[in-house]
Amino acid sequence: MADCIFCKIAKREIPSDVVYEDESTLAFLDISPASLGHTLVIPKAHAETLEKLNEKDLKSLIITVQKISKAISKISEGYNVLQNNKEVAGQIVHHAHFHIIPRKHGDGIHFNRPNPKFSEKETRQIIERIKTLLK
Ligand code: 5GP
Ligand code: ZN
Numbered sequence: 001m002a003d004c005i006f007c008k009i010a011k012r013e014i015p016s017d018v019v020y021e022d023e024s025t026l027a028f029l030d031i032s033p034a035s036l037g038h039t040l041v042i043p044k045a046h047a048e049t050l051e052k053l054n055e056k057d058l059k060s061l062i063i064t065v066q067k068i069s070k071a072i073s074k075i076s077e078g079y080n081v082l083q084n085n086k087e088v089a090g091q092i093v094h095h096a097h098f099h100i101i102p103r104k105h106g107d108g109i110h111f112n113r114p115n116p117k118f119s120e121k122e123t124r125q126i127i128e129r130i131k132t133l134l135k
Contacts, residue, residue: 001046001095004046004093004094004095005093005095006040006042006046006093006095006097007046007095009026009028009042010026010042010044016028016029016031017029019039019068019071020064020067020068022060022064023044023060024043024044024045024056024057024060024061025041025042025043025044025057025060025061025063025064026041026042026044027039027040027041027042027064027067027068028040028042030099034099034101034109035076035101035102035103035104035107035109036102037072037075037076037102038099038100038101038102039068039072039099039100040097040098040099040100041061041064041065041068041097041098041100042061042095042096042097043057043058043060043061043096045057046095047095047096048094048095048096049085049086049091049094049096050083050085050096051085052096053096061096061098065081065098065100068100069081069100072100072102075102076102076103076104077103077104077105078102078103078104079100079101079102079103080099080100080101080103080109080111081098081099081100081101082098082099082101083096083097083098083099084099
């Protein structure tokens with residue numbers, strides 16, 4: 001897509017610190033890393049969000065995510081894999097991507113917070129809605 005920054009990175013029209021590349025995926029360092037080695041993995045073909053990826057690109061993408069995770073697991077105490085979809089969920093760049101964030105104890109990164117409670121009725125309703133949409 002013409003105005004997409006990650007498409008431009010995939011086509012090498014703008015520079016990035018690439019750590020891995022294959023036919024359909026690219027992994028490069030985040031320009032504003034949450035920790036040293038914070039890596040982004042993208043499909044080379046544009047898709048805005050996870051659910052819009054075709055199956056072939058999705059499979060290649062998750063295989064690359066695991067490949068990068070294997071390397072990062074050797075240079076960290078643990079790691080987070082994050083994937084944001086739509087602005088409400090924190091997506092800034094509208095080209096699907098996974099974050100792989102190396103972690104170490106005491107690094108000060110926090111994702112956990114108290115979760116709201118839902119009624120039994122609300123829970124049953126959402127189960128039915130999701131199941132219906134999956135049919
Ligand atoms: P999102 O919030 O969309 O899941 O994450 C987008 C990520 O892309 C952010 O962590 C941001 O720092 C990173 N980013 C945005 N623009 C660029 C860029 O031009 N180059 C690189 N390497 N990372 C970028
Ligand atoms: Zn794109």
